[in-house]
Amino acid sequence: ACDDGEIVIKFAHVTNTDKHPKGIAASLLEKRVNEEMDGTACMEVYPNSTLYNDDQVLEAMLQGDVQLAAPSLSKFEKFTKQFRLFDLPFMFKNIEAVDAFQASDAGSAMKDSMQKRGLQGLAFWHNGMKQMSANKPLLSPSDANGLKFRVQSSDVLVAQMDAIGGSPQKMAFSEVYGALQQGVVDGQENTWSNIYGQKFFEVQDGITETNHGVLDYLVVASVDWLDSLDAEVRDQFMTIMDEVTATRNAESAKVNQEAKQAIIDAGGTVRTLDAAQRQEWVDTMLPVWDQFKEDVGQDNIDAAQSINAQM
Amino acid sequence: MEVGLLFGLVIGLMLIGVPIAVSLGMSSALFLLWFSDTSLASIAQTLMQAFVGHFTLLAIPFFILASSFMSTGGVAKRIIRFSIACVGHLRGGLAIAGVFACMIFAALSGSSPATVVAIGSIVIGAMTQAGYSKDFAAGVICNAGTLGILIPPSIVMVVYATATDVSVGRMFLAGVFPGLLAGGMLMLAIYIMARIRDMPAGEWKGFMEIWLAFKDAFWGLMLIVIIMVGIYGIPGVTGAIFTPTEAAAVASVYAFIAAVFIYRDMGPLSTEGDDRPNLPLYKKPIALVTAFFHADTRRTLFEAGKLTVTLMFVIANALILKHVLTDEQVPQTVARAMLDAGFGPVMFLVVVNVILLIGGQFMEPSGLLVIVAPLVFPIAIELGIDPIHLGIIMVVNMEIGMITPPVGLNLFVTSGVAGMPMMRVVKAAAPFLAVLFVFLILVTYVPIISTWLPTVVMGPEIVTN
Amino acid sequence: MHPGRSESFIDKLEETVIAAILGIMTLVTFANVVARYVFNSNLLWALELTVFLFAWLALLGACYAVKKGAHLGVDAIIDIVSPPVRRVLGLISITVCIAFAFLLLKGAWDYWANFANLPQTTGRWFPTGFEESFRPKGWYEVNDIPHPGFLAWMEDVFNDGDEYEKLPRLIPYMILPFTMALLLFRFVMAGVAIWQGKSDRIVASHEVEVELAEVREQRGEG
Ligand code: NA
Ligand code: NA
Numbered sequence: 001a002c003d004d005g006e007i008v009i010k011f012a013h014v015t016n017t018d019k020h021p022k023g024i025a026a027s028l029l030e031k032r033v034n035e036e037m038d039g040t041a042c043m044e045v046y047p048n049s050t051l052y053n054d055d056q057v058l059e060a061m062l063q064g065d066v067q068l069a070a071p072s073l074s075k076f077e078k079f080t081k082q083f084r085l086f087d088l089p090f091m092f093k094n095i096e097a098v099d100a101f102q103a104s105d106a107g108s109a110m111k112d113s114m115q116k117r118g119l120q121g122l123a124f125w126h127n128g129m130k131q132m133s134a135n136k137p138l139l140s141p142s143d144a145n146g147l148k149f150r151v152q153s154s155d156v157l158v159a160q161m162d163a164i165g166g167s168p169q170k171m172a173f174s175e176v177y178g179a180l181q182q183g184v185v186d187g188q189e190n191t192w193s194n195i196y197g198q199k200f201f202e203v204q205d206g207i208t209e210t211n212h213g214v215l216d217y218l219v220v221a222s223v224d225w226l227d228s229l230d231a232e233v234r235d236q237f238m239t240i241m242d243e244v245t246a247t248r249n250a251e252s253a254k255v256n257q258e259a260k261q262a263i264i265d266a267g268g269t270v271r272t273l274d275a276a277q278r279q280e281w282v283d284t285m286l287p288v289w290d291q292f293k294e295d296v297g298q299d300n301i302d303a304a305q306s307i308n309a310q311m
Numbered sequence: 312m313e314v315g316l317l318f319g320l321v322i323g324l325m326l327i328g329v330p331i332a333v334s335l336g337m338s339s340a341l342f343l344l345w346f347s348d349t350s351l352a353s354i355a356q357t358l359m360q361a362f363v364g365h366f367t368l369l370a371i372p373f374f375i376l377a378s379s380f381m382s383t384g385g386v387a388k389r390i391i392r393f394s395i396a397c398v399g400h401l402r403g404g405l406a407i408a409g410v411f412a413c414m415i416f417a418a419l420s421g422s423s424p425a426t427v428v429a430i431g432s433i434v435i436g437a438m439t440q441a442g443y444s445k446d447f448a449a450g451v452i453c454n455a456g457t458l459g460i461l462i463p464p465s466i467v468m469v470v471y472a473t474a475t476d477v478s479v480g481r482m483f484l485a486g487v488f489p490g491l492l493a494g495g496m497l498m499l500a501i502y503i504m505a506r507i508r509d510m511p512a513g514e515w516k517g518f519m520e521i522w523l524a525f526k527d528a529f530w531g532l533m534l535i536v537i538i539m540v541g542i543y544g545i546p547g548v549t550g551a552i553f554t555p556t557e558a559a560a561v562a563s564v565y566a567f568i569a570a571v572f573i574y575r576d577m578g579p580l581s582t583e584g585d586d587r588p589n590l591p592l593y594k595k596p597i598a599l600v601t602a603f604f605h606a607d608t609r610r611t612l613f614e615a616g617k618l619t620v621t622l623m624f625v626i627a628n629a630l631i632l633k634h635v636l637t638d639e640q641v642p643q644t645v646a647r648a649m650l651d652a653g654f655g656p657v658m659f660l661v662v663v664n665v666i667l668l669i670g671g672q673f674m675e676p677s678g679l680l681v682i683v684a685p686l687v688f689p690i691a692i693e694l695g696i697d698p699i700h701l702g703i704i705m706v707v708n709m710e711i712g713m714i715t716p717p718v719g720l721n722l723f724v725t726s727g728v729a730g731m732p733m734m735r736v737v738k739a740a741a742p743f744l745a746v747l748f749v750f751l752i753l754v755t756y757v758p759i760i761s762t763w764l765p766t767v768v769m770g771p772e773i774v775t776n
Numbered sequence: 777m778h779p780g781r782s783e784s785f786i787d788k789l790e791e792t793v794i795a796a797i798l799g800i801m802t803l804v805t806f807a808n809v810v811a812r813y814v815f816n817s818n819l820l821w822a823l824e825l826t827v828f829l830f831a832w833l834a835l836l837g838a839c840y841a842v843k844k845g846a847h848l849g850v851d852a853i854i855d856i857v858s859p860p861v862r863r864v865l866g867l868i869s870i871t872v873c874i875a876f877a878f879l880l881l882k883g884a885w886d887y888w889a890n891f892a893n894l895p896q897t898t899g900r901w902f903p904t905g906f907e908e909s910f911r912p913k914g915w916y917e918v919n920d921i922p923h924p925g926f927l928a929w930m931e932d933v934f935n936d937g938d939e940y941e942k943l944p945r946l947i948p949y950m951i952l953p954f955t956m957a958l959l960l961f962r963f964v965m966a967g968v969a970i971w972q973g974k975s976d977r978i979v980a981s982h983e984v985e986v987e988l989a990e991v992r993e994q995r996g997e998g
Contacts, residue, residue, distance in 0.1 A: 329869040332848070560801075560802050613798075616794040
């Protein structure tokens with residue numbers, strides 16, 4: 001609990017505290033803030049959607065009822081459609097490319113892009129690259145034809161599933177495991193750590209290592225709250241934030257590799273694509289870019305692609 | 312201390328006659344305004360998100376609606392005929408058939424009081440006519456009616472699943488064996504009492520009557536099949552077709568079709584009086600359109616809607632209280648205190664049983680669950696108790712709370728249905744209450760009764776939190 | 777003693793709205809199952825539309841339930857006390873309800889106002905005025921429900937002429953201030969009835985009172 005006179009920083013998120021990349025990062029941030037800023041500030045973390053889910057938390061933040069949140073990037077499409085960039089399939093070659101883009105001018109412009117609407121992006125936190133899974137082997141995009149895929153609320157992801165001939169389905173996250181298991185839907189897309197953490201691999205034929213998209217989070221605070229902090233306090237907080245971000249993002253690739261290995265060890269099937277197969281997926285999904293080019297801005301796409309080229 | 316004040320305020324307001332929902336909401340609002348810097352807007356947000364953010368709660372209005380169509384449509388009558396045909400000839404047969412009918416109706420309905428009204432309003436009268444004492448009849452139905460929330464579908468299970476993020480489908484499966492066991496124990500108790508007290512036996516009408524009664528009840532019984540097959544599929548034939556929430560909506564649509572177009576007990580094809588046969592659809596094809604706007608349809612929708620509303624307003628305000636407790640990190644504090652006190656699983660479960668039995672005196676079960684589940688759930692996980700098992704224990708506690716004085720939902724309803732004073736119902740229900748207590752102990756300490764079926768069908772429970 | 781079961785036009789209207797919302801919720805969810813299972817297609821907006829309707833149903837219904845004295849409560853104590861004591865308890869209870877509805881009305885307005893580019897009220901417990909500067913949130917859309925063409929005019933009014941792809945949140949959330957105002961009004965009316973001695977409580981002890989009343993009627997107890 002916080003002492004009197006300390007600045008209370010409530011951080012609400014939706015994952016566990018010790019296994020999920022975001023949860024681990026949040027716990028580390030909490031520990032460091034409470035140690036190093038003791039007497040000045042105090043952080044309380046509310047995990048597992050106990051206080052707010054990702055949808056509510058941004059409303060609550062604009063209202064001033066919570067100070068810190070880290071929803072997945074698709075949630076910010078409501079604030080500015082630029083964020084659709086991260087949902088576009090095969091936009092980034094790998095997580096290093098994502099990292100480089102986020103650190104570039106284009107990336108930091110995106111953190112500032114929601115100021116007018118009251119949010120300030122503080123740091124991008126990686127989960128990792130997304131993979132595809134279904135209740136039958138997926139090697140060619142045509143294998144996905146006619147399958148029902150659970151997707152998050154995002155027009156881009158809907159268009160992506162339409163592009164491979166799948167049937168995108170909206171479903172409450174709590175119902176996904178049961179729905180996959182019982183065959184209400186056939187497949188889903190997620191990062192290794194989520195597929196392992198939610199045990200989706202148990203109820204799927206296999207996971208195909210497509211690395212077709214990215215699932216990342218943006219740590220945000222409200223502009224008004226940040227403005228209310230003394231410059232000194234804000235700087236100290238941001239220094240901790242940057243260090244935690246660097247530490248955890250450097251680990252994210254490892255966390256996902258471990259999750260992938262754990263899936264294999266637990267008897268899950270992982271399929272890899274050769275260059276020709278992968279190109280087939282790229283070619284099938286690429287038309288989605290055109291559909292959302294105007295939303296995300298050609299300059300952002302160009303920036304991402306030039307980073308890809310250097311990888 | 313502050314939390315004690317909060318709960319004291321909730322109970323105090325309830326007792327002087329403030330609606331439960333307002334007692335919960337007002338206490339929470341005052342607490343937030345006094346002790347935190349949270350805004351009133353956040354309470355409004357929580358109220359809205361109670362519905363928008365808890366998709367699984369949608370199963371509640373849908374199951375209520377399905378059950379309303381089934382009750383209005385005279386399905387209860389047909390189920391009772393089938394039950395009597397099966398077991399009515401035993402000593403104490405009509406009472407055993409009453410329990411049997413309650414079990415079947417429980418598989419159509421998610422609520423205990425609804426089960427008592429549907430079955431009790433027919434069976435209690437019939438038993439009295441057949442020579443049973445009214446007290447005995449009322450006691451039987453009052454108890455058997457509680458199975459409404461144990462045998463799936465169950466509103467209380469939906470609420471538990473929502474509050475703790477376990478799978479609704481898993482909870483439903485977990486209720487099957489305990490439900491059959493509790494029903495079986497009640498029937499056995501009645502049979503023994505009937506032998507000792509030499510109660511009447513009905514006449515055996517032969518297998519033909521069982522067949523005819525089954526045929527007559529078939530479309531009602533099909534609803535059970537639709538729900539179970541839809542949620543779980545048939546191995547080797549079909550996968551599941553819908554989620555538990557969607558199953559509830561499909562059940563409503565099916566129940567509507569069965570009541571209006573198959574049984575024709577209600578809607579445009581129904582006729583006044585029992586002697587005039589209901590119209591076949593070909594004589595009045597326009598019914599395909601008018602059925603949706605018919606006064607009976609509208610009335611059933613409205614009654615189900617009204618029932619939903621009173622339950623949901625309690626649940627929504629309980630969620631506001633839950634928000635306050637979370638915001639003040641009360642579950643963690645309680646968990647730490649209990650773990651520090653060195654509670655093991657057994658002691659913990661005893662405490663949970665006591666809390667629920669006492670809480671059940673004041674509160675409608677769903678609202679109580681919303682508040683208690685988040686408090687005890689983290690401790691249970693810490694102690695290695697299976698979340699599904701915990702859920703079933705809580706449901707059985709709710710059942711017992713419904714038939715224990717001073718306040719018990721089923722006691723009220725039975726007293727109304729039987730036209731008997733409350734105290735007489737309490738006395739009448741007592742012998743069977745003992746059966747349910749034995750059952751509670753059994754379910755509490757033999758987890759496999761609850762966990763076996765869901766594990767077989769859906770694999771081992773995963774705890775991700 | 778409950779408020780009478782009068783069948784006014786407003787009663788009928790409210791009952792029809794409650795029935796219609798529940799009917800639409802059921803059909804939309806059913807249609808989504810059919811779309812998915814039979815046509816291998818989807819209604820991506822079905823889920824979100826249903827949960828919003830659910831909120832509308834529950835909040836509108838809560839107001840109706842006040843009028844009919846149908847909110848669940850504990851009447852064990854008020855049943856055993858003498859009528860004068862019962863009246864006092866009733867008046868205390870209704871005061872609590874009115875205060876609650878008042879706080880919720882302020883909260884609901886504050887929550888909704890910015891979504892409609894309107895100012896919140898200032899003050900923590902009681903509204904002391906309207907805030908002078910705020911960030912409008914008229915641009916904030918829901919997740920899945922498309923913005924219907926006939927509401928295109930809203931883009932100019934609430935979104936600086938920018939296109940709405942999805943319904944703005946101000947529409948589904950509008951129900952909050954509306955129903956909380958209605959709830960306040962209904963509690964005040966219930967208070968008047970208790971004051972005048974026309975009713976002595978605002979709660980029903982259980983959820984199946986209507987069904988029970990019917991059983992009693994059939995038994996000829998009226
Ligand atoms: Na049931
Ligand atoms: Na009780």
